[in-house]
Amino acid sequence: MNFGLSDEQELLRAEVRKFLGDRCPIDTVRLLAETEHAHSPELWKQLAELGWLGMIVPEQYGGSDLGWVELAVLLIETGRSLLPAPLVASTLVVATLVDAASDEERERWLPGLVDGSTIGSVAILEESESWTPTAIGLRGEPDRDGFVLTGCKRFVSDPMTADLFLVPFRTGDGEREITVAVVESESDGLSRKSFPSMDRTRRMGDVLFEGVRVPASQVLGPVGEGWPVVARLIDRGAVATAAEICGAAEALHRLSLEYAMDRKQFGRPIGAFQGIKHPLAEMYLEVESSKSLLYYAAWVLTHRPDEVPRAASCAKAYASEKFVRIGVDAIQIHGAVGYTDDCPVHLYFKRAKWARPSYGDSNYHFDRIVGLRGL
Amino acid sequence: MDFDLTKEEEAFRDDLRGFLDEHLPPPEERAPDFLPKWWKAVREKRLIGFAWPKQVTGGGGSLMEQFILKEELLARKAPMLGRDVTGLSWVGPALIQFGTDEQKQKYIPEILDGKTMWCTGYSEPDVGSDLASLQCRAERDGDEYVVNGSKIWISLAHFATGIYNLVRTDPNPPTKYDGISCLLIPMDTPGIEVVPIKNMSMTGMAEIFNQVFFKDVRVPVERRLGDEGEGWAIICSALQNERSSITEVMRHSQRLESLYELARHSRVNGRPALEDAGVRRKLASIETQIEALRLGGMRALSRQLRGLDHQSQASLGKLHNCNLLVECADFALELEGSANQYMAGSEAAVDDGRWQVDGLAWPVTVVGGGTPNIQKNIIAERILGLPKD
Numbered sequence: 100m101n102f103g104l105s106d107e108q109e110l111l112r113a114e115v116r117k118f119l120g121d122r123c124p125i126d127t128v129r130l131l132a133e134t135e136h137a138h139s140p141e142l143w144k145q146l147a148e149l150g151w152l153g154m155i156v157p158e159q160y161g162g163s164d165l166g167w168v169e170l171a172v173l174l175i176e177t178g179r180s181l182l183p184a185p186l187v188a189s190t191l192v193v194a195t196l197v198d199a200a201s202d203e204e205r206e207r208w209l210p211g212l213v214d215g216s217t218i219g220s221v222a223i224l225e226e227s228e229s230w231t232p233t234a235i236g237l238r239g240e241p242d243r244d245g246f247v248l249t250g251c252k253r254f255v256s257d258p259m260t261a262d263l264f265l266v267p268f269r270t271g272d273g274e275r276e277i278t279v280a281v282v283e284s285e286s287d288g289l290s291r292k293s294f295p296s297m298d299r300t301r302r303m304g305d306v307l308f309e310g311v312r313v314p315a316s317q318v319l320g321p322v323g324e325g326w327p328v329v330a331r332l333i334d335r336g337a338v339a340t341a342a343e344i345c346g347a348a349e350a351l352h353r354l355s356l357e358y359a360m361d362r363k364q365f366g367r368p369i370g371a372f373q374g375i376k377h378p379l380a381e382m383y384l385e386v387e388s389s390k391s392l393l394y395y396a397a398w399v400l401t402h403r404p405d406e407v408p409r410a411a412s413c414a415k416a417y418a419s420e421k422f423v424r425i426g427v428d429a430i431q432i433h434g435a436v437g438y439t440d441d442c443p444v445h446l447y448f449k450r451a452k453w454a455r456p457s458y459g460d461s462n463y464h465f466d467r468i469v470g471l472r473g474l
Numbered sequence: 475m476d477f478d479l480t481k482e483e484e485a486f487r488d489d490l491r492g493f494l495d496e497h498l499p500p501p502e503e504r505a506p507d508f509l510p511k512w513w514k515a516v517r518e519k520r521l522i523g524f525a526w527p528k529q530v531t532g533g534g535g536s537l538m539e540q541f542i543l544k545e546e547l548l549a550r551k552a553p554m555l556g557r558d559v560t561g562l563s564w565v566g567p568a569l570i571q572f573g574t575d576e577q578k579q580k581y582i583p584e585i586l587d588g589k590t591m592w593c594t595g596y597s598e599p600d601v602g603s604d605l606a607s608l609q610c611r612a613e614r615d616g617d618e619y620v621v622n623g624s625k626i627w628i629s630l631a632h633f634a635t636g637i638y639n640l641v642r643t644d645p646n647p648p649t650k651y652d653g654i655s656c657l658l659i660p661m662d663t664p665g666i667e668v669v670p671i672k673n674m675s676m677t678g679m680a681e682i683f684n685q686v687f688f689k690d691v692r693v694p695v696e697r698r699l700g701d702e703g704e705g706w707a708i709i710c711s712a713l714q715n716e717r718s719s720i721t722e723v724m725r726h727s728q729r730l731e732s733l734y735e736l737a738r739h740s741r742v743n744g745r746p747a748l749e750d751a752g753v754r755r756k757l758a759s760i761e762t763q764i765e766a767l768r769l770g771g772m773r774a775l776s777r778q779l780r781g782l783d784h785q786s787q788a789s790l791g792k793l794h795n796c797n798l799l800v801e802c803a804d805f806a807l808e809l810e811g812s813a814n815q816y817m818a819g820s821e822a823a824v825d826d827g828r829w830q831v832d833g834l835a836w837p838v839t840v841v842g843g844g845t846p847n848i849q850k851n852i853i854a855e856r857i858l859g860l861p862k863d
């Protein structure tokens with residue numbers, strides 16, 4: 100048993116951390132956050148060149164054929180630096196294509212997603228905001244060899260930068276009669292809108308389908324049997340989001356710790372007071388526990404598929420709940436400075452609020468953990 | 475990262491499972507004379523003192539094998555491997571690390587054979603968390619020490635055959651950590667008096683700890699463990715035990731299953747509690763925390779296996795365990811609703827009152843094992859590097 104990173108994985112971590120430290124320090128994050136799409140095509144290209152967009156993609160499509168632990172290492176670091184980029188959503192599209200698409204579909208999209216010329220996103224949620232099959236109401240009416248989609252997807256991340264969307268839609272009235280397809284953003288009848296979000300490093304919005312035609316060649320797997328693909332995607336989304344949370348929470352803890360050592364009141368560093376020291380110890384326990392759950396979930400994604408639902412739910416439920424709490428403590432530890440725009444703490448605090456509902460909040464995952472017992 | 479067992483570890487586990495199939499029936503099938511038979515069998519198989527060297531008749535097991543052994547035993551709700559909890563948990567390991575050959579030969583087989591019952595003499599009336607300020611005095615007189623003072627909250631002292639006692643051999647040490655020594659004192663030595671203290675638990679465990687008085691108690695020098703003044707190093711030493719929190723994890727897991735049972739037959743607003751969203755989410759939240767404790771423990775074990783620092787990780791596990799204990803104990807009583815007001819033993823108590831027992835037992839761990847505040851100080855100062863308070 101080894102619950103630690105291998106030398107190669109440590110090396111990868113160091114490499115990612117160095118790269119992001121150089122190319123995406125917090126000032127750059129702030130600048131990017133105020134650009135129209137919170138996205139730097141140049142940075143994206145560099146991520147691609149370093150092989151980080153195709154980490155879990157087989158070599159034949161230009162990827163590096165690594166596992167989810169490596170991917171988690173990457174996402175912990177991008178979370179730590181609050182990298183503004185459509186990385187999680189695009190990676191989830193990649194992961195879904197790898198195991199649910201036909202050879203032709205893979206040939207068609209994976210190389211572009213891996214080399215950075217194509218960006219993917221995921222459009223699952225609708226008005227009800229529920230991650231269940233019944234919540235999918237977007238209709239796919241049979242049309243020649245494909246479908247015509249009518250409806251609206253909401254809370255889609257990075258809708259404006261995406262070149263293609265993974266879209267589950269309803270092809271029958273049975274609860275799980277769901278089909279998944281790749282829909283290109285330039286398709287006729289598709290329109291999208293991005294709204295300002297509280298976490299300025301993130302972009303999110305609606306994708307409207309008004310009679311969008313999707314040929315059969317873009318459907319993933321058998322018609323009407325797409326729900327397992329979506330369910331797997333949600334689990335992976337939960338793990339990927341938890342990974343970014345772990346990195347961000349760790350960074351937030353580190354910032355608070357450094358501040359507690361620097362700032363003096365009553366003639367001592369405030370970190371000498373137990374009212375500061377003890378929350379920092381609790382935060383540390385929560386960060387480390389989040390990481391334990393996350394690494395295990397990432398490992399089972401590659402090695403023990405049966406355990407994925409429970410492990411993913413534990414990881415996301417715990418991390419998102421604790422990150423929000425850690426954010427509150429971090430602001431308090433910083434005093435008034437923590438309320439200023441200059442101090443980076445609020446960027447993490449807003450990320451915590453943003454990450455909570457993504458791919459299921461803790462209530463969703465708690466309900467599922469009990470549901471997995473057949474209760 | 476790898477969570478699979480190696481071939482050798484699997485072989486060890488399979489052999490162990492064969493042994494347990496033969497010697498460990500499920501709890502409901504255990505006969506009244508089961509315990510002595512069990513102890514004999516596990517002693518012969520060298521599972522008692524499993525991590526201890528073979529020279530002292532221990533099992534010579536590796537850390538990973540200890541982990542597997544614990545997992546298997548706990549999964550089958552095995553009783554303790556031996557009677558002498560304190561002897562097996564730290565007196566033995568301390569003897570192995572610091573004892574002379576004569577001491578090892580004299581004391582270790584007795585512990586393994588279940589002939590002893592050690593108790594631990596750390597705390598004093600004025601000395602709790604700040605243990606290094608201890609005052610119980612041992613003055614050298616020829617080949618003996620003369621011990622005067624008292625120890626308090628001493629679990630099991632009223633059954634014990636010996637006390638593993640921290641004393642001050644130098645009354646004016648350079649720092650409070652110096653001048654502390656460790657004596658292994660038989661409880662029947664003249665001058666020792668044990669006075670039980672009643673605790674809040676209201677059960678058979680109500681008189682588990684005691685105050686122990688020492689009045690001119692004469693202890694031969696060869697009963698000192700380690701060098702004079704080495705006492706602090708002994709209690710701080712990384713005793714080579716597997717520290718994966720697996721024991722706590724298994725207990726919590728069994729508790730969680732019982733909580734589900736309880737939720738099945740309790741009611742909230744007239745409906746089965748298990749149908750209540752708040753109850754379900756609380757159960758899942760507890761499950762998630764147990765899982766985090768399990769994995770955190772495995773991370774610590776993994777560090778230990780690689781010879782990295784794992785002591786500080788142990789404080790994380792302890793703090794986590796305390797938080798969970800308090801939360802579970804409280805949640806069970808909340809689930810019972812009004813019936814939680816009945817005491818264990820009362821015929822109206824739910825599940826024979828086991829939740830009342832649990833609801834009053836958490837201080838044993840939360841206070842007795844070094845309080846959460848102290849764990850947080852250790853985490854903040856030793857791991858995070860914050861200034862001392």
Ligand SMILES: Cc1cc2nc3c(=O)[nH]c(=O)nc-3n(C[C@H](O)[C@H](O)[C@H](O)COP(=O)(O)OP(=O)(O)OC[C@H]3O[C@@H](n4cnc5c(N)ncnc54)[C@H](O)[C@@H]3O)c2cc1C
Pocket residue numbers: 373593594595596597598601602603604626627628629630683837838839841842843844845846847848851
């Ligand atoms: C069931 C049980 C069994 C026990 N068995 C034994 C035994 O067998 N042998 C033995 O030697 N002892 C035993 N103990 C004693 C145990 O080790 C002590 O209770 C423990 O170390 C705490 O000491 P104290 O009770 O004196 O509390 P104190 O140290 O007086 O602490 C009281 C409160 O003050 C807080 N506090 C103290 N110092 C600080 C600080 N620096 N920062 C912040 N907060 C602080 C503590 O967290 C606690 O909340 C047992 C205790 C219990 C409850």
